[in-house]
Amino acid sequence: MSIDAGCAPPRRAARRGRPRPAPRTLSQRLACAFLVVAAISVLGADVYSAVTLSYRLQQRTDRQIAENFRCRIEALRAGRGLIPATDGSASVVLDGRGAVRYSTGLASLTDSVSRSSKALRAQAGTGRPEAVADRPLRAMVGQLPDGDYLVTAQSTDSDRAAVRTLVGIESAISLPLIGVLLAGTLWSSRRTLLPIRDMARTARRIADGKAEPSDGILVVPHPLRELQCAADTFNYLLHCIEQGSLRNREAERGLHDLVGAASHELRTPLTTITGYAQLARLGALDDPDRLDVAMEQVQRETLRMAGLVEDLLLLARLSQGGDLERRPVDLTLLCARAVAAARTRECGHTLRCVVEKPVHLVEGDQDRLEQLLGNLLANVLAHTPRDTCAEVRLRRVGDRQVIEVVDDGPGVPEAARERIFEPFFRVETAAPPGTDRTAGRGLGLSVAAAVAKAHGGSLRFEPAERGSRFRLSLPVLAQRERRDSAASATLT
Template identity: 50%
Template sequence: METPGRRRRLRWWPRSLYWRLALGFLAITTIGVAAADVYAARALAEGLRNRLDQQLASIRQDRLDELETSSDLEPAGATAVVLLTDAIGRVVQRESGAMVERAVIRLSGADLDRMATTGRAGAVGPAPMRAVVEKLPDGGFLVIAESTADDTATVHNLVVIEAASGAPLIAGVVLGALYFSRRTISPLKEITATARRFAAEGAPSQRVSAPVSTAEVEALADAFNAMLGRVDEEFNRRRKAEEQLRDFVGAASHELRTSLTAIGGYAQLVRFGALDDPARLDDAMRRVQNETRRMSVLVDELLLLARLDQGRPLECRPVDLAELCADAVADARVTAPDRPVTLVVEPGPHVVTGDPDRLRQVVTNLLANVVAHTAHDVPAEVRVGREGDEQIVDVVDGGPGIPEELRERVFERFFRAGGGPARPALRDGTPAPGSGLGLSIVAAIAAAHSGSVRVEASESGAWFRVRLPALTPA
């Protein structure tokens, strides 16, 4: 968890991702160049020192060979000093190169003895030199020293060159980092602008259209566009649902108002004594009873749709579709004795899991739709079959059929082919009765059983196909 103290310490650090990337590139590049420069300078210094030590060792061996045949010393080069000292470090003989003629070397006897014992070259002073010491048989010492001024100058020049070339390199990397950071950040700015437009305008059709620079930014833009797409779909779905709800409430109100108006009219006639004739009174009461029954059926259907919409659990047990359809066909033959209604059942079991009363209502409503929308002598056929893992129930009639442009809308609640609460028109233009809820109930019951219903294409008549998951034998 970030504490207030930590926030104060990091207040100098920019919050902008653009500047963070730029400063990050600058820091990494500076550290990398500095590390490379330091490594190169140390490597050069180490190489020059090793070379000098090898030269000193070679000169020492040459002078030892010369001392075996002569006591005189020969110069070892323009930057070298050759000394012969006694046991306590006093110089007995010296030969110096032209460039180090005045170089001062101070070494005590202990220092000479220590360096002779190790046999390795070491720094001596006060002049900038390295020396190697060899103890002679007479107790004295042979000292070979070489100036390190040239090597130090070489390393210094390298550092100057690295500094001179490193600054433009760092500047170029920073400029490149700023450029690529800007290109990397620009899609994020477009995403931010799109989100702000969406928040300000509430238009989910907005999309990120800026070119992407990296796979990660592309994935972010795709995810953002996908989110906006889902929001757009949900927005349209809710708007459509609200429109359907308004239509639903309007249609339901119209249906109920129609019946209530008829009942109220007959009640007023009775109240004012306009129905003194027993026959007319009996006819009025019959009409009131019919309207009451119609309102009761409508309210029952609305309650059923509400329960199905809420996802209330239905009864679940094995249901034989063949037997259920046979009962529905028998009832249809009784209610419409002049209409030929046939049943065709394919061989094999036709069992599903569900609520038998509701599944029976699916077939009953589809047959009632045939009775309500076709002439009394138009034949109807119910077929029961199976396709793969699904049981199929087809209800087909020989009537005028359903226009193609209306096949997707017939399952909408209170949908009327005429565009309003008036009686729908069939393909041949004849009026059709019905409240507009029967097929909606069929679709809702099928969906509650994980099935579906649709209007299939047919050359003549209407063809409704119900699909339900088949019961798998244990």
Template identity: 40%
Template sequence: MRLLRPLSLRGRVTWTVLGLLAVILVVLFTAVDIALSARLHADARTRLTDRVALAGRLDPQLGAQQLVDRLRGDGVTARLCVRDGGGCVAAASDPAPPGRRFPAGGPARHRPTGARTEVPVETAGSVIFVRTGLRGNQVLTLSLDTTQITDALRRLIFLEVVGGLLALLLAGLAAARLSRAALRPLEDMTALAGRIAAGDRGRRLGHPRTDSELGRTAAAFDSMLDELEAALVTANAAEAGMRSFLADASHELRTPMAGLQANAELLLREELDRPDRERVAVAMIRETRRATRLVDDLLTTARLGQGGIRLATEPVDLARLAETETARARTLAPQLSFAVSADPAPVVHGDPVRLGQIVTNLLDNARHATPAGGTVTVTVRRDGERVVLEVADTGPGVPAIDRALIFERFGRGDTSRSRDTGGAGLGLPIARGLAAAHGGDLRYVDSPAGARFRVELPAAT
């Protein structure tokens, strides 16, 4: 039975409609046939009983032959016989009534003129008949052959079958055409999915109406394709970014590792005196620290990208933190001047270690970009619900074309922030990520001279 089931949705819909229509037609035709048969047989019985009543009224007025001729017709045959075995009066063409000649029992009772009594209707095969007694010991037999009714019902059933089959055929054709038109969006959806799978991306169904089930399905399908393509673009961009990140990280790590290898080989090959050995050892330590810091920065960058930075928040006096980090920068760059200007008690809620990392990265960026004799200024102030920290230097500044690049991983901008004079290009991206983790922001702002970076953080309540 499963092999006979149509595989397509259109076929299932068509066969379901035809099956339902066939059941409705069968029930309707059966009900019509039963009701019509009952009605026609009831009319036949009514004709016989009405003729019996008419015979009771005409019996005193007409003779036997006249009474028979008056009662017969319209399919009804009449026969008037004497009960004691006398002759019968009937039309020559009328057949003899079925059953016994006279009804069982005693002599028939005379029906009073105009009297109407219930006369039992008997059946013999396809013939129905009634017998009633008239005056003069006479018996009137009225009969009606129902063969014509049966034939008429058979012809009706034949016409119903033929008409029903034609109706089912036409309904099947109409249902197939209508279902094809109704399900066309599904076919379009299937064809579109095939083209997209073949590489023809960017196509959409574009169903104009969304007030129907198929229209809403088409709109949802288009939205799904938009989301999938956006996710694909994002995934491709993320993959490209990861490849670039790994390439840049490998390139950055190659420099300290190459220095370590060269110094180690120098120690093995040469017989160096103590000052030279100490110089090589100091260079190896410097390259090791450089590689360690780069690895730490890479780990921090990866955690920022995954939202995995954990902050141990507490109230932090940003002015005191700036003073501490500036003091460290003075020892690293004695050739520069450092100045701190702060409002009283600019407190924020944050992780003091991570906030210190933000300030350190900004100060490192400033001292690498500022030539000897320059000045680095740190300003901390309260601005409404925010605390603003600015680090400005008297270096060459950042050209407008490079201001977006410096916040990207391994982006350095101009040559003043190159690998030789600066870090790996991760300080500013890490500082911006940490500021965002605290609910703030880091951006570059215009300055009359040099570069100026502004950090805005929510003030502690």
């Protein structure tokens, strides 16, 4: 027998091409599950009631048979003869061969007993009514003193008819009841699952850009614990999405502002350099004195651009978790050097360094921390009058080393305090006498805050009764780290 291999692929293709049935909804699954449970429950209840009724009717019939048997066998033993049957039962006396000697009661029962005489004689001595094989009756058999057998029987047709009637009534009631329960389950499940449909609809509208996350907050009208938990989780997710979107928009706006501010800051020195280059090409700088002035200005603007670019690169590295040189740093020496360097740049301010304890160690990058303090002091020198007093205070508070740069200058306006750490932000107020607002690049405080954050610390502005106070907080170098660093220094 040969097999045509060319026929198999079309069959597989046809099988793959069959449309898949649509997935059933959760309400349909719940309705099907409830239908199965309800059908099993109703069927179980029907079977239980039918079996219980049959058992009760059988017990009643057996009691009647046993009572009739007791009365008749006592009468026969007393010689009073066979008592007539008037309750729909039958009593038959059989001889040893199974022939009917005499009987009373329904003729149909008597005929059934005579046909089953052999089986009935085998039941003698059981002392209880039993079913007769292949006959719709129950009988109790006992042996008389003369060797005959007394059989008392009663038909079970009425009992079976009652059970069949009960089953019919239950079927007539159960099927419509299951239908009503199924319809009610579908309606209830769809109504209960409305919040889930709302979640899907809201998520789709947000994904399509037709709604904002704040527009899709769900409220469960009839709260169930599970649905309320799902709704709360969905609302929290929408809140997180909205907050993330706001942060992204703020970051994007901040990036645009940073690029715009950087472009503006770079445009001024580039314009100056371009202007002097054009003058040189036109021959306007042939005079050596004018050429020296031009070159000095070009060098100043070049250094300004280089410092601006360096600060921007430092901010980028610190924001991305750039590596810092980690080693023990003595803040006492650091503060003293920063104040001394500031004094060499400016002699009109009164600068002091106040240290509560002689040893203040932290782990960090000494150059960056020195740059941080230098930026804070440069901010004081640039934005306060020349007769201003400023202090650098160093102390320990718990497990933190705290450096405060305090001055008694004009302070920072309240409206600008939340933005002073933003790149290129400048306070738009009149410059105090003796200050130069154009000297800075607008990145000093931003770089200082980024350096503090990179060291696990914080830098914040605190208003004072007079002037300004910048508070730098850094984690203290632990004793174990001190011993490890001292040991490594000894080995080195």
